[in-house]
Amino acid sequence: MTWDAGRAQAIIDGLKHQDGATLPILHALQARFGHIPQEAVPLVAEALNLSRAEVHGVVSFYHDFKAKPPGRVTIRLCQAEACQSTGALDLGELVRDRFGIGFGGTTADGRVTLEPAYCLGLCACAPAGVIAGELHGRLDAEELTALIDEALG
Amino acid sequence: MTATLYVPADSGALAVGAERVAQALAATAAARGIEVQIVRNGSRGLYWLEPLVEVATPQGRLAYGPVKAGDVPGLFDAGFLDGGSHPLARGPTDAIPFLKSQTRLTFARVGITDPLSLADYRAQGGLRGLARALAMDPPAMVEEMVQSGLRGRGGAGFPTGIKWRTVAEAAGATKYIVCNADEGDSGTFSDRMIMEGDPFVLLEGMTIAGLATGAAQGFVYIRSEYPHAVRTMERAVALAREAGLLGANIEGSGHAFDITIRVGAGAYVCGEETALLESLEGKRGMVRAKPPLPAHHGLFGKPTVVNNVISLATVPIIFDRGAGFYRDFGLGRSRGTMPIQLAGNIRRGGLYETAFGITLGELVEDIGGGTASGRPVRAVQVGGPLGAYFPAGLFDTPFDYEAFTARDGLIGHGGIVVFDDRVDMLAQARFAMEFCAVESCGKCTPCRIGSTRGVEVLDRLRAGVAPDAQVALIEDLCQTLKFGSLCALGGFTPYPVLSALRHFPEDFHPAADAAAAA
Ligand SMILES: Cc1cc2nc3c(=O)[nH]c(=O)nc-3n(C[C@H](O)[C@H](O)[C@H](O)COP(=O)(O)O)c2cc1C
Ligand code: SF4
Ligand code: FES
Numbered sequence: 001m002t003w004d005a006g007r008a009q010a011i012i013d014g015l016k017h018q019d020g021a022t023l024p025i026l027h028a029l030q031a032r033f034g035h036i037p038q039e040a041v042p043l044v045a046e047a048l049n050l051s052r053a054e055v056h057g058v059v060s061f062y063h064d065f066k067a068k069p070p071g072r073v074t075i076r077l078c079q080a081e082a083c084q085s086t087g088a089l090d091l092g093e094l095v096r097d098r099f100g101i102g103f104g105g106t107t108a109d110g111r112v113t114l115e116p117a118y119c120l121g122l123c124a125c126a127p128a129g130v131i132a133g134e135l136h137g138r139l140d141a142e143e144l145t146a147l148i149d150e151a152l153g
Numbered sequence: 154m155t156a157t158l159y160v161p162a163d164s165g166a167l168a169v170g171a172e173r174v175a176q177a178l179a180a181t182a183a184a185r186g187i188e189v190q191i192v193r194n195g196s197r198g199l200y201w202l203e204p205l206v207e208v209a210t211p212q213g214r215l216a217y218g219p220v221k222a223g224d225v226p227g228l229f230d231a232g233f234l235d236g237g238s239h240p241l242a243r244g245p246t247d248a249i250p251f252l253k254s255q256t257r258l259t260f261a262r263v264g265i266t267d268p269l270s271l272a273d274y275r276a277q278g279g280l281r282g283l284a285r286a287l288a289m290d291p292p293a294m295v296e297e298m299v300q301s302g303l304r305g306r307g308g309a310g311f312p313t314g315i316k317w318r319t320v321a322e323a324a325g326a327t328k329y330i331v332c333n334a335d336e337g338d339s340g341t342f343s344d345r346m347i348m349e350g351d352p353f354v355l356l357e358g359m360t361i362a363g364l365a366t367g368a369a370q371g372f373v374y375i376r377s378e379y380p381h382a383v384r385t386m387e388r389a390v391a392l393a394r395e396a397g398l399l400g401a402n403i404e405g406s407g408h409a410f411d412i413t414i415r416v417g418a419g420a421y422v423c424g425e426e427t428a429l430l431e432s433l434e435g436k437r438g439m440v441r442a443k444p445p446l447p448a449h450h451g452l453f454g455k456p457t458v459v460n461n462v463i464s465l466a467t468v469p470i471i472f473d474r475g476a477g478f479y480r481d482f483g484l485g486r487s488r489g490t491m492p493i494q495l496a497g498n499i500r501r502g503g504l505y506e507t508a509f510g511i512t513l514g515e516l517v518e519d520i521g522g523g524t525a526s527g528r529p530v531r532a533v534q535v536g537g538p539l540g541a542y543f544p545a546g547l548f549d550t551p552f553d554y555e556a557f558t559a560r561d562g563l564i565g566h567g568g569i570v571v572f573d574d575r576v577d578m579l580a581q582a583r584f585a586m587e588f589c590a591v592e593s594c595g596k597c598t599p600c601r602i603g604s605t606r607g608v609e610v611l612d613r614l615r616a617g618v619a620p621d622a623q624v625a626l627i628e629d630l631c632q633t634l635k636f637g638s639l640c641a642l643g644g645f646t647p648y649p650v651l652s653a654l655r656h657f658p659e660d661f662h663p664a665a666d667a668a669a670a671a
Contacts, residue, residue, distance in 0.1 A: 018413075019453065020415075020433050020434045020435040020453075022435030023415065023416065023417075023418055023432065027416055048435070057437055061437035062418035062419055062438070063420060064377050064417075064418040064419035065418060080339035080538070081340060081538060081581070081584070082340045082497040082568075083339075083497075085497035085498040085570055085572045085573070085576065086498050086525070118339065118588070119336075119338065119339045119340075119341075120164075121164060121165070121336060121341070121342040121345040121378065121379060122164060122168050122342070123339060123340045123341070123342055123494070123497060123502070123570065124165060124201070124342065124494070124499075124502030124503050125165050125168050125169050125200050126496065126497055126502075128168060135164055135167055135168040136168050137165065137168035138168075138169055
C-alpha cells in the first residue's frame with residue numbers, strides 16, 4: 001500500500017501511550033503498508049522519543065519487519081527440523097526453482113515472495129507452510145504446486 | 154433433537170482442512186434438514202487423525218478421522234450422528250490408546266471444551282485453583298508452588314516456586330508476571346495448543362502468580378508465527394475482563410490483576426527470558442548479562458516472574474488438587490507430568506502428556522508408532538534446535554531432566570523430532586551451526602562468529618578437505634561456544650552438533666564414501 005503520512009501518524013498516535021510501544025507500532029504499520037516504509041522511521045522515533053538510529057536498529061533486528069513490500073502472494077515454508085524430517089527442504093527447492101528466487105526473494109514481476117519459517121507449531125503435521133495467509137500441513141510437491149497455482153489465480 | 158459435533162479450530166487441525174470440514178458438515182446437515190450444533194474445540198492432540206470430528210452421543214463422544222470435506226456426505230449416509238460405522242470411525246475418543254494412556258493434568262480440558270466458553274471452563278474444573286488461592290495468604294501460595302516440585306517447562310527446568318519466592322520477597326510496589334509464549338523450538342506446539350484450546354487456564358495461572366508475588370500486571374509475549382493463538386488469547390482476556398476475572402477487583406476479592414497480549418517479531422533469541430524483556434520494552438532482543446536476575450531487575454527494571462506457558466497453565470491444577478497430588482507423579486527430581494510433543498517423521502504425531510519416567514523408546518516406538526514413512530528410525534532430536542540427536546541405541550533413556558543431562562542431552566520444552574534412515578547427520582549438524590549464526594543476538598563473539606566458522610568447517614568436511622583436522626576443529630569450536638557464550642543459544646548449539654558427530658560418526662566421513670564410489 002502506498003505511503004500515507006497522515007494514516008501512519010494516526011496509527012502511531014493510537015498506540016504510543018502504552019509501555020514498550022515500539023513493537024506494537026511497527027506491527028500495526030507493517031499490517032497497513034505491507035512493510036516498514038523508510039518514511040515511518042522518523043515519525044516513530046519522534047513519537048517515542050528515540051533516535052532514528054535506535055528505531056532503525058529495532059526494525060532491522062527482527063526478521064518480521066521488512067524494508068520492501070512483499071509480492072502479491074507470499075509463500076512461507078517451514079524449513080526447521082521437524083519439517084526437514086518430512087521433506088521440507090525439497091519443497092523449498094521446488095519453489096526456488098519454479099520462480100527463480102531464493103528465500104527472502106521476490107520475483108521481478110512482483111507476483112511471488114518466498115519466505116522461510118523456523119517452525120509454525122505444526123510439527124505433527126509436517127511439512128508445513130503458509131500460502132497467501134492460510135496455514136497448510138502435510139504438504140507434498142503436488143499439493144504445494146496446486147495451492148500456489150490457486151493463489152496465483 | 155440437535156446433534157452436537159466437535160470440529161477443532163486449532164491451527165494444526167485448520168492446516169489440514171478442519172475449516173472446510175466444518176463448513177461441509179454445516180452445509181450437508183442443512184441440506185438434509187438435520188439440526189446440528191458445531192462446537193469449535195481445541196485439538197485433542199491426536200494430529201495424525203486431524204481433522205478429527207467428534208459426535209456427542211449418550212455413550213460419550215465418538216471420533217471420526219482424519220475427515221476430509223469430501224467424506225462428509227458419506228458420514229451422514231452411514232448415520233455417524235448415532236455412531237454409525239464408517240471406515241473413519243475410531244470409536245469412543247477417550248478409548249483411543251494414544252489418549253487413554255495419558256495423564257492429562259495441564260491439558261485436562263484441551264480438545265474437550267469450547268476454548269472461549271467460560272461456562273465450559275467452570276463446568277470442567279476451571280477457577281477452582283483460583284478460588285483456593287484467594288483463600289490463602291501469599292507466602293502460603295508460594296510454598297504450595299515450591300512443594301509441588303514444578304520445574305519450568307520452557308527449557309531450563311528451574312523450580313517455579315523458588316522463582317516466585319524471589320519475586321515475592323523482592324522490594325518494590327510494581328512487579329510483573331511475564332508469560333513466555335515465544336515457543337520457538339522446532340518440534341514443539343504445546344504452548345500453542347493451550348493458548349488456542351484452553352486460554353483461560355493460562356490467564357488463571359498468571360493471576361495466581363500475580364496474587365502470590367504481589368504483581369498486578371501480566372504480559373503474554375506470543376510469537377508472531379501464532380496468529381490464531383494471539384486472536385484466541387485476546388478474546389479470552391476481553392471475556393475474562395467482562396466477567397470480572399481480570400481487572401481491578403478479581404472475583405470480588407479486592408485484588409487487582411490484568412493482562413496484556415504482546416506479539417513477537419520473528420526472533421528465536423527473544424524466547425530467552427532477558428531478550429524477551431528487552432523486546433517487550435521495545436528494544437532489539439539482546440540478551441542481558443545475569444545477574445541481575447529478572448526476579449530482581451526484570452521488565453522496566455522491576456521484579457519480574459518470567460515463566461513458560463506450560464509452567465503457568467499447570468498452576469491452576471496444582472492449586473485445585475494440591476501440591477502433593479501433583480508431586481506424586483514423576484520420578485527423582487522431575488515431578489508431575491510433561492506435555493511431550495511427538496513430531497516430524499512419526500506415524501502418530503501429537504501431544505502426549507504423561508508423568509516423567511517413560512522412556513524415549515516407548516514414546517517413539519510404542520506411542521508414536523515409529524516413522525510415518527515406514528522406514529527405520531535413525532535419529533531423534535529431543536528438546537528443540539539446541540537439543541541433542543539420539544540414536545535408537547539410547548532409547549532406554551527415561552524422560553527426566555537429569556537422565557537426559559547424564560546422556561549429554563536435554564528435554565527442553567519436550568519436543569521429540571523423529572528422522573528416518575535417510576537423514577544426513579552432517580547436514581543436521583551444519584543446520585544447527587547455521588541456525589545459531591542466523592539467530593544470534595550478536596553479543597558474544599563465539600556465538601556470532603564461531604557459528605559461521607562452524608558452517609565453513611563442516612562444508613570443508615563435506616568437500617573432503619582434511620577431514621580429521623575439520624573434526625578436531627569442530628570439537629574445538631564447540632568447546633569455545635560452550636564456555637564463551639552468555640546464553641544457551643551459543644552455549645547449547647554444541648549439543649546437536651557433537652551428538653551428531655558422536656553417535657553418527659559414519660556421516661562425517663563423506664570423503665571416504667566418495668573415494669569408495671569413485
Ligand atoms: C535461545 C533461547 C530460546 C528460548 N526460548 C524459549 C521459549 O521459546 N519459551 C520459553 O518458555 N523459554 C525459552 N527459553 C528459556 C527462557 O530463557 C526461560 O528459561 C524460561 O522462559 C523460564 O520459564 P520457565 O521457568 O517456566 O521455564 C529460551 C532460552 C534460550 C537461551
Ligand atoms: S550466546 Fe549468542 S544469542 Fe546468547 S547472548 Fe551470546 S551472542 Fe547472544
Ligand atoms: S518445524 Fe515446521 S512447523 Fe514446526
